Amino acid sequence: MEKFINLKAIVAPMDRPNVDTDAIIPKQFLKSIKRTGFGPNLFDEWRYLDHGEPGMDNSKRPLNEDFILNQSRYQGAQILLARENFGCGSSREHAPWALLDYGFRVVIAPSFADIFYSNSFKNGILLIKLDAAVVDDLFNDVAATEGYELNVDLEKQIITKPDGSTIAFDVDEFRKHRLLNGLDDIGLTLQHTDDIKAYEQCRRAEAPWLFN
Amino acid sequence: MAGKTLYEKIWDQHVVRDNGDGTALIYIDRQLVHEVTSPQAFEGLRLADRNLWRIDANLATPDHNVPTTDRSKGIEDPVSRLQVETLDQNCADFGITEFKMDDIRQGIVHVIGPEQGATLPGMTVVCGDSHTSTHGAFGALAHGIGTSEVEHVMATQCLVQAKSKTMLVSVNGEVNAGITAKDIVLAIIGEIGTAGGTGYAIEFAGDAIRALSMEGRMTVCNMAIEAGARAGMVAVDQKTIDFVKGRPYSPKDEQWEQAVKAWSDLHSDADASFDTVVNIDATSIKPQVTWGTSPEMVVGIDNKVPDPADEKDDVKREGMVAALNYMGLTANTPMNEIQVDKVFIGSCTNSRIEDIRAAAEVAKGRKVASNIKLAMVVPGSGLIKQQAEKEGLDKILTNAGFEWREPGCSMCLAMNADRLEPGERCASTSNRNFEGRQGQGGRTHLVSPAMAAAAAVTGHFVDVNDLMS
């Protein structure tokens, strides 16, 4: 996993609540057996005018010019601003893979769906929950200023606006630590092999039917 | 000391290690594996040269991509085929038991776990699929995980978890005739919203839940995730134990006695306290039909399509307008005037034997209406299909004009050949009415199996009680 320490980048707005993982990456792309290459199909049904299938040359497909990420002012955006319950729906990790592959490292919203939340952190995406009113202000700012950028500092847990004002955010210590250091979860857990074995021994005596 | 909730009891039994930072290492008893969310996990294991921690804790089957028509020719779509073959290969390489496409035990993961007794009370159950909440019906702690976590469980038999908050949803009183588990859970979601359960493990309780069969409880827990909760659960009672008894993976003999004794404690203590309690009046629940693109956009069949003009919240109102636009519906249209094009009875929500019986009861002696282009019934597993055929349900359904298919996820998410065309409207017993879920531009209305069958034979939504009385 790639570390995340600090990022200054353009913000793209996704102004609708309950953006689900089917919208983030439609199911036909879940047939891939790889972790990468999902970026061109991020928000596929909103982004293109035709129906996308795996294996198509996406550069030749007709773009939906109205779709926010197709507008020139949001090209290169790495921060996504969203509404409540972002990432609801299925557990597909292809959703964070697609966001990451497209280039997003931060998503800001009033709330996120649970499974999407943990999947994103595991892939080096920082999700930031802010009050709905604060998010609303950011939507207004982004709309008002072309090339609007935010600076996100994970170490200090602070977002800095172009005018220098700041917004503090919460993130749990465990996730922050892993993200700052780019740590692999499995490696961390395997440091506790003895604990797992001891638990199993105990549990096997108590509930042997769980080990048949 | 205050009593514990069911969630807390199972949690406490599975803590391997408290990490001291608000998370704990939690032991996982069972992992179910399917073809869509596992290939990258197996690839990760290989790259890191890691093995499975406990091979026997895993059970696999392909379900999302399998064809529901004649399987003797294999899978036509090469991309789908590769994914299923990759699962076969991975299971063979790592020694995992797999019910392959031609095995009578193959089916939707969430149907076969309980069917095989691989889901047991008190277990922690995970799968790379959000509807893993289904297994909570057995008094288990079950939830969906992403592929990184699938790999993590494969390699360590554990997950790093933060404790959820607890919510009690109590459905009180007795439901009226024609009201099924699906109507109950849709009514619950309509009440608390699709994000209402975010951060919570929900325990479903109350007379109406106790009165449900295990199949019905699975339907309710299945959709806990549509209320935002990763886990839904129901306390163990005699019905749970009767269902589990004698299944291939269930404990036997002495261990059975021992297990039943342990399971008797799998309920929330009378003095346990929940972070949130929601009470629902069962007697007021009508047959439910969704009208929008989120499961919370739901009304009773006797209602009309809601009018965005009545919604005060700006964000919600815009969401309603967008949903009506996508669904091709006009505000204030009576729900029972909405005509449908296709009917899908299946999915991990409603593809068990009880669901097929309910559909057949409505279909019996009737014909699928002439405006219906396709009405299909897709059993949840090969064994359910066999059972239904033994009962003659397939004949009743095919005589009425339904198609009778091979088991799998099918048109629940349209990863195989079963899908809606743009603009087509579907009465579906699945769990998600998201845009494009059943095919690009497809319009999904979530209903119970009986309501889906009623829509099939009348051509539009109708209160199933009007047909059955």
Ligand code: SF4
């Ligand atoms: S039936 Fe539908 S919801 Fe259930 S596992 Fe399959 S695709 Fe997912």
